[in-house]
Amino acid sequence: MESTAPPPDAAGPPPGATRSTVTLHVNGVPHRLTLDHRTTALDALRNHLGLTGTKKGCDHGQCGACTVLVDGRRANSCLLLAVTLDGSALTTVEGLADAEGLHPLQTAFVERDAFQCGYCTPGQLCSAAGVLQEAADGHPCHVTPDTAQPGAPVELTAEEIRERMSGNLCRCGAYPRIVEAIGDATAHPAAPPVPHAVHGLGAVSVHERREAAS
Ligand code: FES
Numbered sequence: 495m496e497s498t499a500p501p502p503d504a505a506g507p508p509p510g511a512t513r514s515t516v517t518l519h520v521n522g523v524p525h526r527l528t529l530d531h532r533t534t535a536l537d538a539l540r541n542h543l544g545l546t547g548t549k550k551g552c553d554h555g556q557c558g559a560c561t562v563l564v565d566g567r568r569a570n571s572c573l574l575l576a577v578t579l580d581g582s583a584l585t586t587v588e589g590l591a592d593a594e595g596l597h598p599l600q601t602a603f604v605e606r607d608a609f610q611c612g613y614c615t616p617g618q619l620c621s622a623a624g625v626l627q628e629a630a631d632g633h634p635c636h637v638t639p640d641t642a643q644p645g646a647p648v649e650l651t652a653e654e655i656r657e658r659m660s661g662n663l664c665r666c667g668a669y670p671r672i673v674e675a676i677g678d679a680t681a682h683p684a685a686p687p688v689p690h691a692v693h694g695l696g697a698v699s700v701h702e703r704r705e706a707a708s
């Protein structure tokens with residue numbers, strides 16, 4: 495007699511297979527979480543850990559409001575499934591400052607008045623922290639001169655900053671002062687390094703995304 499049972503791939507996941515327990519190290523604190531596999535890192539941070547500094551703008555990888563650092567590299571947390579980050583170190587805007595005070599980027603944003611409503615600001619700050627590290631590590635971007643020494647620290651000119659920050663939108667149009675603030679922080683001798691990248695998504699500018707999609 496022919497079986498009426500659905501084929502294995504049509505039966506759906508077995509009970510218990512829709513959630514996993516992972517450890518996320520967020521701002522230096524380990525958190526053990528049991529999460530639905532569909533939970534994004536953004537929702538894990540905001541809804542499970544109460545870290546609402548990271549903002550949800552588009553929820554589609556288009557605006558950069560949700561930018562955090564994953565093992566020291568910039569990533570849109572709305573595009574990451576939290577269960578894929580087991581063991582990773584995440585830095586959110588809440589983790590930029592330390593016991594000594596604000597991160598130089600935060601100080602520069604305040605001094606330059608580099609925001610209006612502030613909704614994009616956490617993502618701008620985390621992205622800028624990634625930019626400082628990428629430039630210090632010698633990672634070129636689309637506008638880096640061809641004559642640049644491979645692997646040598648890249649000078650963050652206004653053009654470099656604009657290109658590298660092009661994935662972070664600001665609906666208030668605070669761009670000129672954001673660029674100035676990041677430039678100020680670049681010159682700050684005490685700018686602390688972000689955690690060294692172990693794995694995770696790299697910084698991807700709008701231009702690079704377009705090139706990858708073409
Ligand atoms: Fe993630 Fe817009 S909320 S890129």
Ligand code: FES
Pocket residue numbers: 608609610611612613614615663664665666667668
């Ligand atoms: Fe309002 Fe950037 S300060 S969106």
